[in-house]
Amino acid sequence: MGTKDKGSALYEVLKGIDFERRQLVGKKPRVGLFDLVRKDDGDYRCYSCTLCERICPVDCIELEYCPEFAEEPFDFEAARAAALATLPGESCGAASACVAGEAPDQFVPEIELKLLDPVIAGIRSGSGLVEALHATQETYGYLPRVALEEIAEEMCIPFSRVFGVASFYSQFRLRPVGKYVIDVCMGTACHVAGAPLVVEAFSQELEVPVGGTTADGLFSLHTVNCVGACALAPVVRIGNDETLGRMGPTEARRLVRKLRKQEAAR
């Protein structure tokens, strides 16, 4: 029985051990362009399950249907050059490091797990899951997948349950948000006073739908059920601190322009 006998169980075990070895004592995993692995006959092993796209924590994998892909031979160098030219490197904070195939010196991962330490300490002193998620969101501005995994491990509960809770409550965000989070109150009093028009004005001015973040990463537009400042309807909240009352579509547009100008001046 040789190692070339690929069907055997032993081969799989050895492969596993080799994988473990590489993970443990091998070089650090590098950030690079991940190309598709091929089978012996040259065909791709990928069967488009789309899992990678769905689980990427920073949304940097995008799948496209490409009929010519199957026919044309894959020119690795050309593909790399093309990818380098088009990929928005900022999306993962690695500045195209993945495309270049090597980790630059100053590469700082977006998710600093050290920041999660107080949350973990909170869990150890008895805080509940919802509290832990609030603390995580306060730290990162949203709930990164790795942080959720960390919490699941710490609390000894399945990741699915943590994710289930995170996705159930409307206050939790699973995607990064912009610098200014605009929460438009959609309570009854605000609705009667014209909040839908305010949301629409924001949406048009920012060119994002509700729940979206602008491409420059400055603004996120959200709605909130009621902030309890009904006498000032319609109410808009910027971040956690600033609450603006008696807003109208015109005020909304003006506000966005003012903040944009402020940012441009910086």
Add this chain to the structure above:
Amino acid sequence: MNAAAKARVDKIGAALAAAADATAYLADDAKTEIRICAGTACHASGRVSLRKAVDKALADRGLTETVKIVETGCHGFCQQGPIIVLRPKGIFYPRLKPQDIDEIIETSVVGDGVVERLLYRHPQTDEVLALEKDIPFYALQKRVVLSLNGKIDPYSIDDYLAHDGYKALAKVLTEADPTAIIAEIERSGLRGRGGAGFPTARKWRSCRSNPGEKHYIICNADEGDPGAFMDRSVLEGNPHSVIEGMTIAAYAIGADNGPVEGYVYVRHEYPFAVERLRAALRDARERGLLGKDILGSGFDFDIRINQGAGAFVCGESTALTLSIEGHRGMPRGKHIRTAAHGLWGQPTNLNNVETYVNVPWIINHGAEEFASVGTDTSKGTKIFSLTGKVVNGGLIEVPMGATLREVIFDIGGGMLPGREFKAVQLGGPSGGCLPASLLDEPIDFESLVAAGSMMGSGGMVVVDDSTCMVDFAKFFLKFTAEESCGKCVPCRVGTTRMLEILEHISAGSATLGDLDLLERLADDVVEGSLCALGGSAPNPVLSTLRYFRDEVVAHVVEHRCPAKVCRPLIRYTIDKEACTGCRACFTACPVGAVTGERKEPHRINQKLCIKCDACRQACRFDAVRVESGKPSLVEGSRK
């Protein structure tokens, strides 16, 4: 009284006296004080810059030592924020700007006069009212729960202690008879203020009688009803009263029954309330009013804060307990009540903020005095948050049984100028709209349910003829459809289907048969839903069909939206006579639908118009008109 009982009285009395810090500054109506409202609404209207201006004005005159500034909780008159009240006279200054402060300090604090131009004016008679107590908004209310809001500093436990705070707790600890507390609450006739109006005493007794390793006392501050903010105001203005009420409940339920633990489940959207409650809990623990061996009585009870995360359904008791446990907040069937099997499977008592705050008052003043206010079945007072198209929006506490007219027109000051009353919505997404013909109905639990609405947590939104009732019902149904947890089919699918029908109605593409279907579906959702969210979700639709059927039928038959709100049924046009060609609408239009030369009448291109209302708001000559009711112009027909 035997010696042991006397010793207990002395011990607890001495502990309560020792809890107060004699050196602390106490807010007092008779002292020269500047009271700045620090509620959320006043904060949003510029409370911080006001405070800075006051500080500076006092420092300039060297008055920092003699004139105290007290940042109080919500005064309730939120529409007039930011508010300053000057003691000892009680001069009320609404809607202030930082630049007004100098003048006020000079005239009313240093001098003895008032700045007349800044005072409150009666909305109808235009009479200038200088004193807080003369303003009808305050004069006509009966404040029990809100009595200390606006008087004390929520961060000062000494202020609360000086206003008979924790006296009721000391009393029940001294008497040491838990069943007597429940009997007292029963005599008072107190019913839950969270919506359903379940008798509080019965709830406590049932929780008490259920055995468990531990009893849990939960305060429901998950005020999810959009348009209601009384719980937030109480927590922000007087957090100690909630702690005291919960501790009394804990003593009544668990004193001789094993350990008790408390939770406050508060919305994450209320950062001020959380902050102040947290400070209050810390202070109460430091002074021996919470935690181990409260006031030396040997009774242990502590409270934890648990923040929600924006799920309306978590106001439901079983969902709330699941949420505290760290699960998705999905209600379970209530064949076993939370009083028997609640948080962590233990007997749990869940009451609303307002309910707990009533408890110390009842203990202090006696059940009879509490029961002397209100109607036969609904006792005491109730806070309403009055909002919408009224002059004086804010928090209003009135005796149960007051009529809607008293609340909206006498205290609330009536409709905004030029507006006509159309409906009042009570009870949030679970309640219903009541028309003008029911304005003289008394407000109590039973009458409101009979009228097709409900008390809910007390949100009261007044609407005028510019609100379309179909759109309004759609708003609530959209809310419940989004907030439905998805566990049971009637609620998850039923509300969505109902919403679709309403959307067809507001698009002018429904038939009269759809209205029957809507009513049938509503009945099914009510019957089949697992929890109260689904069980009451169709209420806004049913009450709209009951009282405003004409308006719904106008949408269906005439393809007309009488309030000119439903977009597919309206169109914007420019009156050629009135238009001056000032180009204000041209600039305002976000899609370039307005065309026309300067000083020439403009036109709106109907194909491009998105009906965003920007042109109408921009027009200074009232030339932009909204039309509805021409079937030929209706778009999006289903047929």
